[in-house]
Amino acid sequence: MTNNNNTSSSIPEGSPTGAAGPWILVVDDEPSIRRLMEFLLRSQGWTVLSADGAAQAMEILAAESTPPSLIICDVLMPHVDGLELVRRMCARLKGLNVIFVSGHLTDVSWWPEDLKDHRFLPKPFENAQLISAVKESIGGGNAT
């Protein structure tokens, strides 16, 4: 279920799907949070592509020539959840950097064994928290 409007709004001009160099993929079904993350990361100079769900994220991944430097992925999404999406992406591309975000897992004390090396950021997070988590994940500095 591709939302063309969303895709085009989140992809900079100059390439068929957006990223020419290192880039970050944001996947969240909540438009306001997705846009906020995009805005925040772009303001730091990173190239950001975004998707509203698993299908669109996989399309973007297939269209890009380079893998993303980082994937920021919501956990609870309709149809395919974030855990399953990241598993599919990891099966396709090894060594992906992922930060999971969710506002519903505060009381939960489990995490899939195969995804335990990825970071988790509980929602709501502060801007500085997100930026610092991204910097730590992709080794600091701007990706562009």
Add this chain to the structure above:
Amino acid sequence: MDINLILSAQTLSLAPNVRRSELKDGIIVLKNISARTYLRVTPDQWQILRKFEKPNMVPNMLGDAIRDRECLALGESYELILKALKANILLEPGVEPETIQAHDWQSKVRASVLERPLVILFVAGLVMALGFHPKLPSTVLDWTLGLVLLCASLSFGEFLAACMIRDAGGEVYRPRWNWFALPPHFTVDMHDTAMLRRKEQTMVALAVPAVLAASAGIAAWHEPGLAFFSLVGLVLSLRPIFGGRLAALIHVGSKRMPSDAEHDFIFPPNRHPKARVKLMMTAITNATSWARIGYGVLWTLALLYWVGRLTTTPPWTLLFWKQNGLLIAIAIGGSLALMGLSYFLWEMYHWSRGFARGRRNTMRLWKTRWFGAGSIPLDESSRVKMLTASPLFGTMPPPKRQEFARTMTVRRYSPWAAIPEASDEPTHVAIIVSGKISLRRKLPTGRTVQVQVLSEGDVVGLHDLADPKHPGYRLRSLTPVTLLMIERSAVQALIQNTVPQTTLVDAILKRPFLRRISLCRNWHLQAVHRFARLSSIADYKQDDPILSEGQTVEDFFVIFEGDAKVSRDGRGLATIYGGDFFGEIGLMQNSSPNASVTAHHRTRCLRIPRVELLRFVTHNYTVALEIERVSSERLGRPLFPLKVGDFRIQ
């Protein structure tokens, strides 16, 4: 979606277009009208599903059910949720199931109008088919007309069934000429029969066999060569297994039929050999199962009779048994033995796989501890990883961890050796890389007792800081031990300035203790950490009451150190020791405890408030199932569902 997510964090809601059948054999059938999906539930299960009328999460639903004392067995509740989600009775937000449109079927016949004609056709047809002598078709015309008769009978039967379903208020789906059926005939999806009343269901199920019986009977009487195919159709339509409709309607005795949440489990902890054995035992003790087996025997006898009538040597002659008796006995005995052996091997395979999975890590750990400690990488990057994974050092800034990793030294100890560097007045702090260490403390009586066993990942040399009331710990290795040591002076100031006391207590005292007690043995490590964070250590003097019989339970307790006496009405029942827990039955049943617990020797307990425990338990199904299992064992009966007299109201 991940089962963990569904059962702990996903908001679910009851589908808006759910229709409910009336109660039949203790079962209600729920239908998502637009998706044409069905779920068979008990009235109690329906009450649980109704808690999702407003969008709700499973933990909240369970919390409400426990509070209202209407919680089902937890395995059943989780199974119900997953099955309801699969059947689109519960929906995730933003997910719309595919709509299946019902056909605008105009023809209607009341089932009560057709009741007598169908029964007469069925019985008379059956008698005629049994009485007259059908023949195998010998000419092309016989084959053709026989097949045409079968097609026509099947089609007419399905048509009558559809008319009765429609008249009874059900929906007719996908009426079509099915070229791929054997033989091709007019078919209708009759799933909606499940929503009808018992009598209407019987008539719908009887429609096809009655028409087939009539055609087979008349053909056997008038033109025996045409009866063969109708007879085969009749036998197949009356089959006792593989979806036979009439057999499914047999119900004897007062025991209700099983709901969808009580068989064909999809919730992994329910898919256990014990559960299958339990199901089998339930089936064996159920009169309905035996009535269906009886029906199956009758069906087989009828089949043998008809086959015999078509042959020159029927099975009721001695010659037949002389010729074929041994072969038949071998075939039946061999099939039964093969089935039993296959089932046994299948169970053994699953059991051994689960057993091996459970023991694999233990064996690997044992091997590394005793023979493979030298092969563990201890370079700087590995040390950084170990520090990052440590619940204590992981909270420190990365540059500090890097610095510690550089300055750490490796020490190895043989089994049963004292570790003086981290004992009494420790000079070093160490992370256990490999091996087990006994943490011992001197009692006022002068005796030294083991208070904890520490292992890989645990930190030693800080127990006096974490537990200032009880200093004077001594360490002794239980296996070959490898430690990564840092000068304590380098760590102490940083810990005192940056690490909160609660984090220190969690990391040094509570987590290593919880990881080894029976309650937490099967928990996810994160659940252990969370339990440690939620609990607090409470000290009790000798004879202090910890839990009083008949009073409100506000906390759940795990004995951390010492022991405690359990009594009822002033009569001593038992003594409980470190790692034992109590208070959970009152909390889970929302009732008063039926025994008192009194501190005995310097008792220290981990205490977790009621609200926090329920929140923790309902968000972690493995924890909830473990507590339910242990509590049921203690009670001598299932913890859930509650029945009158099972609990004491506070």
